[in-house]
Amino acid sequence: MTFSPIRKIYFGIADRRQMFRLFDRHAQRPSRWEGDDSALFRGEWFEVGKIEHDYMLDILPPLWMRGEMFAMREFLTGSITSVFYTLRIDGRFRYFHAYCDLSIARSPVEMRDAIVDRESWPVKAMTHEERLEHIWSATHDEYRGYAGEQWLPVNRGKRTVLYYGGRRGTTLKLLEDLTDDEIAAKLPVHLRHLPERIAA
Structure with missing residues (x-):
């Protein structure tokens, strides 16, 4: 079971309870602690509210902050960690969570670009x-x-x-x-x- 391409995993704006459920939606996977599960999480993203975004910013000092994004200090697995975004799309600010592989230098930027591209579709649709x-x-x-x-x-x-x-x-x-x-x-x-x- 491997995924890895950048993918939207939830439609709507996740509240705090939903956000924490989505952080580890693979919790029941077999052999959970026996291998490198990076591919399961890498590329997953979903929208959160401003309150949830700001709450995560206040939990711990971020690993880094760059313009419209910050990375969580605690890694989920291997080099995968949460990156939160504040993005202006169609004239309004929206907030997102994504799992990025920080061993890939442009991963957070490529994720940002993919989110903006996906959320800028002219017609509301789902694959x-x-x-x-x-x-x-x-x-x-x-x-x-x-x-x-x-x-x-x-x-x-x-x-x-x-x-x-x-x-x-x-x-x-x-x-x-x-x-x-x-x-x-x-x-x-x-x-x-x-x-x-x-x-x-």
């Missing part, structure tokens, strides 16, 4: 991958997990979610195998009918 990431981020731990020994070897370790299928009852499905109708059913109402944009 297929963003829909799946939002579902994973918004699903409570009791209703999501990872495929274990009962799954085929090729699927072990992949993300799973519980899906309520009406008369068919509740079933455990691979996140990546959700149909368009199942994805729509699991998204909040205000996100269900957004057009799908093909990832660049």
Whole structure:
């Protein structure tokens, strides 16, 4: 299970409770402490409110501050740490959290540019991958997990979610195998009918 490309993982502005849940949305992963999990977190980002942004700035002195961004002093894993941004997009200030790999010199700048590009789309839309990431981020731990020994070897370790299928009852499905109708059913109402944009 490796991700790594820059990706938006939650739609909406995360409040403090949601923000802390999103910080380690992979907490249930198998073999959590046994390897380098940098690729799971590298590139993840989501929007936060000004209060949450300022709260994180006040927790500890930042590792560094550069214009519209600051990095947290505590590293999540390896060279991955939280970077918070204050960005002016479409004439207003917005606030974001991202996991950047500080062993890559331009990682925070590339992340900033990717966030501005994504949030500047002229039409509000979601890619297929963003829909799946939002579902994973918004699903409570009791209703999501990872495929274990009962799954085929090729699927072990992949993300799973519980899906309520009406008369068919509740079933455990691979996140990546959700149909368009199942994805729509699991998204909040205000996100269900957004057009799908093909990832660049």
